[in-house]
Structure formats: C-alpha cells, structure tokens
Amino acid sequence: MSTSTLTNILSQLHNNSLSNPQEISSLLTKAKRQLLTLNALLPTPSTPPHIISLARQTLETGALLSIRAQDPDAFTRYYQQLLPFYELPESNFEHGTGSGQRSKVTGLYLLLLLTKGDYAGFHTVLEGLEIEEAGKGGLDRDEFIQYPVKLERWLMEGSYDRVWGATKREGAPSEEYGVFSEVLVGTIRSEIASCSEKAYPSLPIANAKNLLFLESEGAVVDFALDRGWVVKDGRIYFPIQQGDEMRSEKDILVASGQRVIGDTYIGTGMALQAEEGMVDGDGGYISEDSSFYGDDDLRTSLTEKANNFDPSTYWPTHHLRLPTIAAIARTKASTKAPKPRKSTKLYNPYEGQLSGRQLAETVTDFLSRLPPSTTPTTEISDHWIRIANPSTPKRPTSEDWARFTETANEHLDAYNAARAKIEASMSGKAKSTIARKLTPMRKQLEIDILAAAQKTGCTTGKWLLFVGIEDVDFVWGKVARGTVEEELGVAAKVAAKGPDGEGGKERLICVYTADFEDRRDVGRVLRGLKEKGLLRGGNGEERVIYYKCDALTHLGINAGNEYGIKASLFSSRDILAMKVET
Numbered sequence: 001m002s003t004s005t006l007t008n009i010l011s012q013l014h015n016n017s018l019s020n021p022q023e024i025s026s027l028l029t030k031a032k033r034q035l036l037t038l039n040a041l042l043p044t045p046s047t048p049p050h051i052i053s054l055a056r057q058t059l060e061t062g063a064l065l066s067i068r069a070q071d072p073d074a075f076t077r078y079y080q081q082l083l084p085f086y087e088l089p090e091s092n093f094e095h096g097t098g099s100g101q102r103s104k105v106t107g108l109y110l111l112l113l114l115t116k117g118d119y120a121g122f123h124t125v126l127e128g129l130e131i132e133e134a135g136k137g138g139l140d141r142d143e144f145i146q147y148p149v150k151l152e153r154w155l156m157e158g159s160y161d162r163v164w165g166a167t168k169r170e171g172a173p174s175e176e177y178g179v180f181s182e183v184l185v186g187t188i189r190s191e192i193a194s195c196s197e198k199a200y201p202s203l204p205i206a207n208a209k210n211l212l213f214l215e216s217e218g219a220v221v222d223f224a225l226d227r228g229w230v231v232k233d234g235r236i237y238f239p240i241q242q243g244d245e246m247r248s249e250k251d252i253l254v255a256s257g258q259r260v261i262g263d264t265y266i267g268t269g270m271a272l273q274a275e276e277g278m279v280d281g282d283g284g285y286i287s288e289d290s291s292f293y294g295d296d297d298l299r300t301s302l303t304e305k306a307n308n309f310d311p312s313t314y315w316p317t318h319h320l321r322l323p324t325i326a327a328i329a330r331t332k333a334s335t336k337a338p339k340p341r342k343s344t345k346l347y348n349p350y351e352g353q354l355s356g357r358q359l360a361e362t363v364t365d366f367l368s369r370l371p372p373s374t375t376p377t378t379e380i381s382d383h384w385i386r387i388a389n390p391s392t393p394k395r396p397t398s399e400d401w402a403r404f405t406e407t408a409n410e411h412l413d414a415y416n417a418a419r420a421k422i423e424a425s426m427s428g429k430a431k432s433t434i435a436r437k438l439t440p441m442r443k444q445l446e447i448d449i450l451a452a453a454q455k456t457g458c459t460t461g462k463w464l465l466f467v468g469i470e471d472v473d474f475v476w477g478k479v480a481r482g483t484v485e486e487e488l489g490v491a492a493k494v495a496a497k498g499p500d501g502e503g504g505k506e507r508l509i510c511v512y513t514a515d516f517e518d519r520r521d522v523g524r525v526l527r528g529l530k531e532k533g534l535l536r537g538g539n540g541e542e543r544v545i546y547y548k549c550d551a552l553t554h555l556g557i558n559a560g561n562e563y564g565i566k567a568s569l570f571s572s573r574d575i576l577a578m579k580v581e582t
Contacts, residue, residue, distance in 0.1 A: 003054055006034040010054075013061050024065055031058045043084055043092070053094040056085045060101045063108075067176045070431055072112055076560055079109045107144035108176055113559065114152055115183040120464065120546035120568035121559030122152060127466060127543075131505055143173045151184070156544075156573055160188045164213050183432065185213065190439070193227060202237045226436065346390040349491070355382035359390060363481050372494045372507060373473045384493040387480045392490040392514065396458045401554060404456040408555055411448040415441060415563065442564045449565075453551035454517065460490070461516035461549035461569065463526060465509040465534060472507045478532050479509055487532075489513045489525045516549040516569055523575045535572060545572045 009031045035041045040055040063078035086102050113122040133139050154162045172178045189212050209220045230237040350356020357366040370385045426434050467475045482488040491512040537543040546568040559567045
C-alpha cells in the first residue's frame, strides 16, 4: 500500500508554522486517517518497518505541534498513542530511524506532569524508564530526560529559585520545553502561596514580591486578589485557617524549637542544618538527597553556600525563607490530636472470598496458598490478593460509597457548569488566562470532594509500592505480616498475575490507612514500611512513594484528570520531612 500521501502530509507539517492552527489540525486529521488506511495506528508483528516508522513519526509530529499550540490534552493523547511504539525494539523500525524522538516526547510528558503537580505519575514514568535502561546508563546522559528530573528534584528540595532560574535561562533542551515555563512558574507560586497562607497572618507586599518571583508590586496585588487575600496598608493578609487561630510568628518559632530573644530569632547550628535539609560532610554541608542523584554540581553548590554563609544578612530575612515557612506549617500540622485506639473486635472484610486471607488461616498458609508471583487472576476471580488487619473497625460500606459518590458528583457537576460559563465568557482569550481564572474553583472543588469523603466516612487511602516481579513475594510477605501484626495499616492488597503472562515488569502493592486526614497515622504506616526496608530501591537508595485517597480513585480522578486535581495527596519525602510523632 502506498505511503506517498502520508509522506507528503508530513512534509507539509514540518514546513508549516503555528500561524494557521486550523490548517495544522486539518493536516494532522488527514495524517491519522492515512494511518487508519494503512492499519498502522497500532503496531502489529506484520506491520512493515517503514510503515511503523512513518506512523511513529506522524504521532510524534502531532505531539510536538500540540505542545507548540499549548494544547496539553492533545499532547497527552498523542503520548498515549505512542506508548505501544516505544515498547518495540529498534529492530522493528526502518534502519537508521533509531528511537525517533522518544526522549524528547517523554521528557515533555514528564515536564507536563510536573506542571500539574502529579508527582506520582512523574515517578511512575521515570521508574519505568529506569527499569528499561538498567545497566545502560543512558538516562544520565539524556538531556531531554535529565531536564525535568533536575526540576523535580529542585521542587522537592524547595529550591524554587533554581527552578525559576532554569526556566528564565536558555537552558531548556529544545524550543518545546520553553512552552511550560509560565505554567511551571505558576505551580511554584501556588506552592509558595499555600505555605505562606498556613505560616503567617500577613506579609508586606514588598517581601511577597520577591517570595513569589513577581516582577512588580502591582503583580503581587493582582495575584493576591485572585487567591482571595486581603490587601491593606501595604500588607497582604491571609485567611485564618479553619479550626486553628493563627498564632504569631514568634509563638510558632518557639513551638518549633527555636529560641527567641526580644524580636530576634536565634537557632543553633544543628537547627540551621535541619532547616536547610543538610547534614555534615567532609567538604561542608551537603544535601541528604545528593547521593541519590549523584550530582557533583549540587555538592559543590552547597559547599560554596556554606562557606559564604553570612549570619548578619541571613537572620533579617529568616522569616521569609521557604524552609522557615515550611517548618512553621509543619509545626501547625503536627498539633493534630491522635485518634482513639482501634477496636479489638475481630473483623475481616474478605472473609469467604477466595482472594482474601481468612481469619482461621495463618499468614504463612495464606502466603503459601496465594503467592502473587504465580497466582493468576482467573484462579481467584479477582485482580487483587487481599489481607486485612482483623483488629481494625469496619470500613466504608457500599452505602457509604453511594452517598459519597452522589455528593461528590454534585460538586463535579457544579464545577463543570461554572467552568463552561467562564470559558464561554472568556472565549478567544489565552488558555493560561482562563486557567488562572479557574484555579480558585479547582482548589475549592478538591476541598469539597475531600470534605464529602470525611462526612460520609469514606476516608481510606493507601501508600503505593511498585515492586519488581522477582521481589514481589518477599515484599508482599513483609507487608502481609506487618498488616496482621498491626505494624502497618488497616489492610493491604497486591496485584495478581494477569491472564497474559506476567502482565508487566512490576506489581503494585497498596498499603491502606483508615483516614487520609490523619497524617500521624499515615506517617506511622510509612515509617513502618521504611523500618522493614521496603522503601529501598534496587540500588540500595531510598525511593519516593506516593499516597492516594480512595475517594479520588472511586471517582476515577487519576493523573492528568480534567479537573486539575492532584492524584496523590502526599509523597513519602513530604511526610518523613514533617517528623510527626506516632
């Protein structure tokens, strides 16, 4: 079958500009129709190499043009369509085409996940790449992948100034990466703003300008009004947090273990190291995470920072520094009272189910009966193998979930109606402008959904562990015993073997807690996993895992959802940094 028509369309797309997006969209539609005609939208063993190569090139062209058109939804669709092609060995493609533009497209997708704050999705993709490239070392030299990896690391460290600098310099590996600059900076501002709201009753506008990386005080006022802050007498006043009267900055710093003399905040050398997230090293202060990434530049930068530290300039701006704001917010969060002890009455939601552990069954017998590495889903009529802590109280019923779903859908419908109205009234304006208008509504939607979950008792959530098939029986054994012995959460489950062989290189293990708002218990379970050595990756370094509440899973709100809600509530790095007592 001739491919000349498709080749001609690709030539036009490569020579076209974004001045006429309708023409580009029309050409892409024609190209995809040609792929359908060639039966090449999905690769098959019988598809000739030159057609597979053309199909991949077509989809990659569509993905990159979608980025330039600032259409992330279209880009995501193209990325998903490209995944089957990226799983093929290079021998399936025409000689000389290599891996196409996989690195660039995948790096852009990682960057897109960062702009959405979807760190769970980010690490899921990255871990897949690391497993595929194990022993080859190619990822460390791939500028398209390393760019979002470094940005994510800086975001996790709170080094927002480095992210800001990277987006302002000519450091992006290609033109398409620059498209995300404004969106990513907006994400940074949102994170800083959220911490500031929890940490302070007010801030001077002049200080907020530097803190939020804004160009003028007028821009600060506009940003403040968009978030619902009050601007008065040269200061920004944040709303009082619900259920917790805002304490003074001095009171909060005293509670966090820092000494206050007069109006001066005094911290010990150890406190300074903890605040900056550093530990003593032979060459100065170095980041605890630096060895994980193996970045010598970071060590050098931190050493210079320690050598050049000047207390006389540090303390006057101490209360405006991001680590201080985060420490204050963590101090407030850690004051939540512990929940009453769980019931001792035995309860097993999986009693009578073939896929679950039975009360009369020892854990050893259960593990022998259903080893996840070899137990097929067809044998147990379930995709999961399950175990519960029999000493925990009864969990949400189907009636509870029905009430939650009804309430949550009302909030989703109201949001969709309001969004449609705003988009209609702002027709023709830039998507980024509309997105900023929708941001407060999106935040309120997330609050309303989680509040509905609390009201209906649908509060369960889980830590997500991705484990290689060769280790799944061992890791699941530790999780199962820890669950029954009350060292971990209320329940756990592991993916069984799929009907078509192994079903992938990894299995997912979910470790449940009773209440996603109970950070004390969420942290307790995480530390239990850490003490069992289950946070260690294959290279011996501690990996980051993520926590997701069941309410969002029940609504089908996953990574890249249309509402802009984060799929995960916490990361292990966030929770461990809080140092909440169990």
